[in-house]
Amino acid sequence: MVQINERGVNVAVLGATGQVGMVMRRVLDELDFPVKNLRFMASARSAGRTLEWRGHEIEVEDVAKADLTGIDIAIFSAGGSTSKEWAPKFAEAGAYVIDNSSQWRMHEDVPLVVAEVNPDDLDDIPSRIVANPNCTTMAIMPVLKPLADAFGLKRLIVSSYQAVSGAGRAGVEQLMNEAQAALDQGADQLVFNGTAIEFPEPTKVVRTIAFNEVPFIGALADDGSLETDEEQKLRNESRKILHLPDLKASCTCVRVGVFTAHGMSVNAEFEREVTPDAAREVLESAPAVELNDIPTAQLAAGKTPSFVGRIRSDQAVDDGKGLAFFVTNDNLRKGAALNAVELAQIVARKHFADQL
Missing domain, CATH: 3.40.50.720 (NAD(P)-binding Rossmann-like Domain)
Structure with missing residues (x-):
């Protein structure tokens, strides 16, 4: 001490x-x-x-x-x-x-x-x-909370694009080693043939992660849903944090070849009509949120806010009650x-x- x-x-x-x-x-x-x-x-x-x-x-x-x-x-x-x-x-x-x-x-x-x-x-x-x-839940909560308060959150569909640092130092090392192997052998061969490069055996992420996306994080849930536990965390944790026990939510979690900062594509359905301009007005004053036209992983890495952008009406939701947007956040820092x-x-x- x-x-x-x-x-x-x-x-x-x-x-x-x-x-x-x-x-x-x-x-x-x-x-x-x-x-x-x-x-x-x-x-x-x-x-x-x-x-x-x-x-x-x-x-x-x-x-x-x-x-x-x-x-x-x-x-x-x-x-x-x-x-x-x-x-x-x-x-x-x-x-x-x-x-x-x-x-x-x-x-x-x-x-x-x-x-x-x-x-x-x-x-x-x-x-x-x-x-x-969980880091994915963490990233979207500061964005969803003020929108839920203003418009009444009803349903979520989220696809996450999660950085390898979320898998610990071993995930970072796997990406580094695989990327180096690809560069040494001529990575542009992957344009025409996904097996053109001899990658090292995966050591943390379940499949090759360099120049790839892997739609599986965590372990399969034991309830027969075919969801992973990572995907269920978003739904269950969002309900608890937002005090919305009946919130409908579905998530697909994907590991991508990025070192740090998770991205999330969000489709949210609300109880009341919402426009992109109204959403931006709410989010402009939300704590730990920063609006950005194109929120990228590199923008978020090393920074505190949840960056949100690409805010638009969800054309699959009737009566103007849906939004689509993208969020990035540093999973090691705020996450x-x-x-x-x-x-x-x-x-x-x-x-x-x-x-x-």
């Missing part, structure tokens, strides 16, 4: 050495989070490393050997199985846990929150665990690390005001 300030909250980051954990450390600094004492934790494999934060050298602790007492807020980015084991232990020791995995999202006593959308759900946290949404730290900020204000 390293003391940073005289006042503030005691913070622990579990999974501090990972890809998202690295961004979380950066975001804690950028947002000037009110840290009093700061601890970094990970598995035994990463324990003992030293990480720098605001000029302080902090040694990474082995969570299995760590004393969990005295922690006010723990921010997790360590996977579902780790969270299942350790979140209750941290909570029992007195911490509020902000969890970035899918483990707790649909538990009734665990709030599922996007900072700009439903922060009031953090007023009462009986389990002391707070869930961070994971930034929202988690923002939720920790809200928890600090609501539950540790006397320490700030």
Whole structure:
């Protein structure tokens, strides 16, 4: 434990050495989070490393050997199985846990929150665990919430175009290795023959991802629907965050050969008539949203907002009650690390005001 300030909250980051954990450390600094004492934790494999934060050298602790007492807020980015084991232990020791995995999202006593959308759900946290949404859900919530409030959201069809960083560092390395192999062999041969290049065997994404799109992310759901669990997350999480339990939603999740920033093609049906101009007027003042004519992955990578553009009437919906639009968002930043730290900020204000 390293003391940073005289006042503030005691913070622990579990999974501090990972890809998202690295961004979380950066975001804690950028947002000037009110840290009093700061601890970094990970598995035994990463324990003992030293990480720098605001000029302080902090040694990474082995969570299995760590004393969990005295922690006010723990921010997790360590996977579902780790969270299942350790979140209750941290909570029992007195911490509020902000969890970035899918483990707790649909538990009734665990709030599922996007900072700009439903922060009031953090007023009462009986389990002391707070869930961070999936990155695709996260990207479209700041856009859908104000539209739902203004026009009454009824139905969603979403096709996602998800970057390889969503599959972790292993996804990034697979794309790099495959792209290099293609360039070495003459990638333009793929124009006429998809088998012209001898690619390495896939190591993370289930099929070759370089110069390709792969319409399968996650695992098949066990309910016979033939949807993947990634596709079901959008529907289930959207219902919970927007407090719309009957929202109809269908999603097709596609992994694409982009390093960072997910894209989503959205068709939304509303209860009331909506025009593109009316939608733009609503979204112009929406927090964490930025209008852009052509929102691309490269535009969003490294930035905070959900970029939304190509807003037009959905010609397949009657009576002018439908919109089609495209959203891009950095899946590592707002899609994971930034929202988690923002939720920790809200928890600090609501539950540790006397320490700030």
